[in-house]
Amino acid sequence: MTDSSLTPDIHARLAQTADVTLDEATTFADLTTLHLGGRPRLVVRCATAAAVSEVVRLLDAASVPLLVVAGGSNLVVADGDLDLVVVLLENDQVTMDAAGRVVAGAGAEWDAVVAAAVDAGLGGIECLSGIPGSAGATPVQNVGAYGAEIADVLVQVLLLDRTTGEVSWVPAVDLDLAYRYSNLKFTSRGVVLAIELQLTTDGLSAPLRFGELARRLGATSGEERWPVADVRAAVLELRHGKGMVVVESDHDTWSAGSFFTNPVVDPSVADAVQLLVRESRGDEDADRMPRFPAPGGEKLSAAWLIERAGFTRGYPGEGAPARLSTKHTLALTNRGSATTADLVALAREVRDGVREVFGVTLVPEPVWIGVSID
The missing domain is CATH 3.30.43.10 (Uridine Diphospho-n-acetylenolpyruvylglucosamine Reductase, domain 2)
Incomplete structure (x- = not known):
C-alpha cells in the first residue's frame, strides 16, 4: 500500500x-x-x-x-x-505529593498509577483498580467502576489542541464529563498529554456506593470509607473473577473490557422492559432488575439485558473464535484466533438480539477504527 x-x-x-x-x-x-x-x-x-x-x-x-x-x-x-x-x-512519568496531587503522563499504565497512589495512602481512585489502559485515556471516556469515576478526582488535563497546535492545561469542568463521556471522546480535536488528580490523604477510600463491592467488604451504608489497600484488593478480586484484569495467558481477558455501555432510557422504557421480564421470567427476576436514576432517565444494566435476551457466558460456544467471556457476558473476547470481522459479527448479534427482545439498543463503548458495528 x-x-x-x-x-x-x-x-x-x-x-x-x-x-x-x-x-x-x-x-x-x-x-x-x-x-x-x-x-x-x-x-x-x-x-x-x-x-x-x-x-x-x-x-x-x-x-x-x-x-x-x-x-x-x-x-x-x-x-x-x-x-x-x-x-x-510512552510518556509514563508519575509524580505525587503529600497533599494528594498526582500528575501522570498520558502513557503511564493506569493500574500502576492506582497502585502507586494506594501505596502512598492516597484515596479516590482505588475503586478504579485493575482497569486496563493508560492514564491519558481515563478522562476521554470518564472511566468509572464500582461507584467511582475519574470525574470525581480529575483537576485538569494537559491537552494538545490539534487545531491550533497549542499545549495548555484544561480544567476538568471544561470537558463536559458525564457517564462514559467527555467532549474529547469520538473526536480528534485534542490529544491528552498528562492528567492531574486531587486525591485524599487520610488513607481512606471514596465512599463505597456500589453494592457488590460494599457487600464484599462488609460495608453497611453507602457513605462508608475503608482503607484504600483493602478496597483495592477487593476490587482486583472482583475484577479477576469477571476476567476484567488483563492476564495474557487467559483468553477471557483478551477483550476491550465492558463492550457495551449501560443504557440510559426513559422510565417508561424501563417499565416496559421490567414487564416483559415479569411475563417471561416471573416476579422474582423482574423485581431484581437493576434500574437506577440517571441524568436523562434511568440506567439499566447492559449485562443483565444481554443475559435475559438469551446470551450466556461463553456464547456461541466452544470453538468459536470470538465469544462472550466465560466469566462475564459484557465482555467480548478473542479466543486466540479471531479476526476483527469475527468480533464485529458477534457484537452485532448481541446488540440486535437485545434490541429484538427489549427494544433497547446497546451502544458499544470502544472506539472503532476502520470498521463499524452498523
Missing part, C-alpha cells in the same frame, strides 16, 4: 525528532488488549509529552492520517493494512 502523504521527507523528520523511535513491525494486534487489528503504515513511539506534540503537529501539517494509542484497551481496529500512522504514547 502506498500513501503519498507519508513521504521520505516526513519519515526522515520523524526519525530526527527527540525522544522518538520509529517502528515498522508492530501491528494493532500487538497494541490492543483484544489482540486484533491490522498493520498501520508506521508506529511512532514517543517517550515524552514534547515528542508527542511535535510528532502530531508534524503529521497534521502534512495531512498524514494518525491515531494516538497508549494502552490499546478501548480499540476495535479493522483487519488488513490501515492507511494511518500510530503515535504511541
